[in-house]
Amino acid sequence: MNFLTTHLEQISHDVNQILEKTEPMKHPLIELIRYTTHEQREALDHLLPLQESDQHSNPDLDKIRPYLAIIYQNNEVSEPTMRAWVRAVEWMPSFETEYVEEIESLYRSVREQLNNIADLMKQHYGEAAIKYLIPSFYLGVQV
């Protein structure tokens, strides 16, 4: 287990939950959310085994970079989509409305893990190395 594993496992759990909860939903924004979440799922399927091979050292940044990029960039597009879906199903209630809190909570959890990973990556690799990988909004206050 390396410094990323716990956080990635938590994201993996959250992503599975999002896919499970949204499976019966038909809203157009859910189509988008599920598309991005599936991509995150696939990226995690590549990333998690890499953590086992790098158990006692820093993960090889070049190896994990493409998959982490997919996870971060999908979160960048799916977070606002999720917020739009929350507004949509509050304006026009359906059975999906009752899942709003759960889905929001899962996204908060993903965000928290991505923030944690961003800070850890900055500590381990330095800011310059992750400049084009992790959007600056996931790092602490930038002055």
Add this chain to the structure above:
Amino acid sequence: MSWQDERIDMNVYSQGEVDRWVYSTCNICSVGCGCHVAVKDNQIVGIKGNGNHPINRGRLGPKGENQWYANNSPDRLLTPLIRNHAGQLEPASWEEAMALIVTKAKASIAKQGSNSIAIYSTGQAYLEDYYTIAKIGRAGLHTHLLDANTRLCTATTEFCLLQSFGADGTPASFDDVDVTDTLMLFGHNVAETGTVLHERIMQRKEREGHPYIIVVDPRLTLTARNADLHLQLRPGTNVALLNGLTHILIRDGYVDQSFVDQYTIGYDQMAAAVQDWTPERSSEVTGIPVDQLEEAGRVIGQTTSMVTTTLQGTFQSADATTACVAINNMHLLRGLIGKPGCGPLHMAGQPSSSANRTAGGVGTYPAQRNPMNPQHIEEMATLWNVEPDTLPTGPEKGIEEQIDMIEEGKVTFFWNIGTNPMVSLPNRRRARKALEKIFVVVQDPFLTETAKVADVILPVALWGEKEGTMENADRTINILRKAVEPPQGVKSDLQILLDFADRMELKDKDGQPLIGYSTPEECFEEWKTVSSGRPCDMTGMTYDKLEQSNGLRWPTNDQHPEGTPRLYSDYKFPTHADYAQSYTKDQFSGRPLSHDEFVKKEANGRAILHPTRYLAPTEQPNQDYPMWLTTGRLVWHWHTRTKTARAPHLQMAAPNGYVEIHEDDAAAMSIVQGEVVRIRSPRGWIEVPARIGKAVQKGLVFVPFHYGSWEGNQAANELTADFTDPLSKQPTFKQAACRIEKLRKEHIVIGEESAEYIAEQYNMTVEHLLQANRLNTPYDIQMGQSLEVPISVLNTPVPPYIPQRGRA
């Protein structure tokens, strides 16, 4: 040149001869007409068209002719205003206002970081302003949050071009419109939004019988009435239509396979995406009869030249970027690009929104540099003499995401330059609530509706009172000379920005002031260096040459000293990873692709065909809100009427908002012509008179978005939803759900009251009284009967604009 002759449109109000005419460019729509400003006694007193300018040969639209009245409006702001502790805006000196802004900016950065500052600018300022915003924002403040109202009007143009061709810059120009055989106006009501261009098209049509005009619009607009083929689709189905048309092109063998093989990538995925979009399926979703789809497919398939223009009906609809990409796909499939009369011509919504995209005040880095490409960031760092690590990188955030961030407490300083978001943003109540919580600077010539959320207001110079350049919709850079000094106490946007940079002590890495220029022309000279070698290369331009040439289209450099009428005539596209403006995005979700993902596509100079997946509109009518709502513009007004409401002729032509309702829907609800009704959506409501007719299809209502006063209850954006396109992040103003509610009072018939008598009591006609109560004759009214009476009936005639005036 299409125009056969010049016609100098002029609107001057002056006692005696004017003192001088000053070279300029119209500051209203994105067509970019050349003009001269009339000056007498150091005041702007009129305007006339520039007969030598190839874009308009002297013609001006109604808004263009009347734009100068705002300059002399008695309610111009002449001093900064600061909100005091009692919540009132009170006059302040420039020193006090700028000191407060700088203090707040520094405090925001110190407490919340660089990304706590957002600059939200416009599409109506000058290239020099945008470039300076880019430099201050990115190299000075290091914020990632630069956006503009161009997000509402033209962001989709940029992102569809990045997707298909690797860089911004619309391939075709107005010259191509002049010679094309087929013109498709896709969601582009050019008769009302670009009157001079419309006149140019229709004059040729009248003269030569060309082009064959296809109009795609859910409304029977003035533009649609002049079409050879009007595809009146259901709201939110642009991609369903385009997929159907592309299916026909492939099915019937209209693809230029040699062109596709040599100059594009991605055919198989693109073709697979439209395989199931038979005309029948497309018809089922769009509501367009199959025979019309087949006819459109045949025309597009057989034409030897075609220009497709797009505007807000595409950009502000569901699937905005995907629809525009589908249009690019069609041109590439048919090889109709890079040749005279050929190519997509994605328009812009404002006179210089294209310049903001090009200069990097919004979206990507200046001169079409990719914010995810380390080489491009290094180049910018060298050009600006700053450390590359200090420059923010990665994809941008749109205004709606910025509102999310304000709600979350992450953005605490919002600088609003030359735009009126409290009228123009969708779901404006939410935006207002967010902006009320933070420090807001508003830079505007007038006290607009956005003043409600302002902490500081800075009065700025208008068109005619400052110098600079603008970029129109077809890449033409035009110059605007300063005609008069701004009123006492007023500064230009550029002066304010330079003052801010100075007070913030923004430095380069050698400790020198970050901004080294002090005039617009010096700024332009620096910008030229930044543009060198990029698609928008302007190294061959000077202010004087721009005036002498009456505008030049970029690139203008040693290789193209007279500019470039159309892009990609060599079929080489800027899709090499090291040169492209973007690594592109996933066409469905909008996820930015990485460098490696882009390289794997192996575009390398070829255009990219993308699969175009249809996604239904986010909000659709249901039982509670059974009607579609769409919003848009009128020929008589510009945006939030900040300028046009101050022009007497324009204001008189269209003083009030209204709702267009189809006559069958009105009949079903017994609504009478002019009856004030309430339109309610899940966000809010407005009360406006009904204009009943056939301009909208059944089940759809249209509300112009210009009327936004807080008191008037006519603001379309009380109703609209703040959903955005996943790629361009442009809001989908064109589709929301709503219902119509009648506002009636009861009248109990007493005694011998006649229909005439009752109608007279309420200032109504007998016909309306009967219609409102579904009665056939006056004799159907009986004593004791309860009648419904509309609370108000207002006639809202909107006079037609006649562009051909002055012709024999």
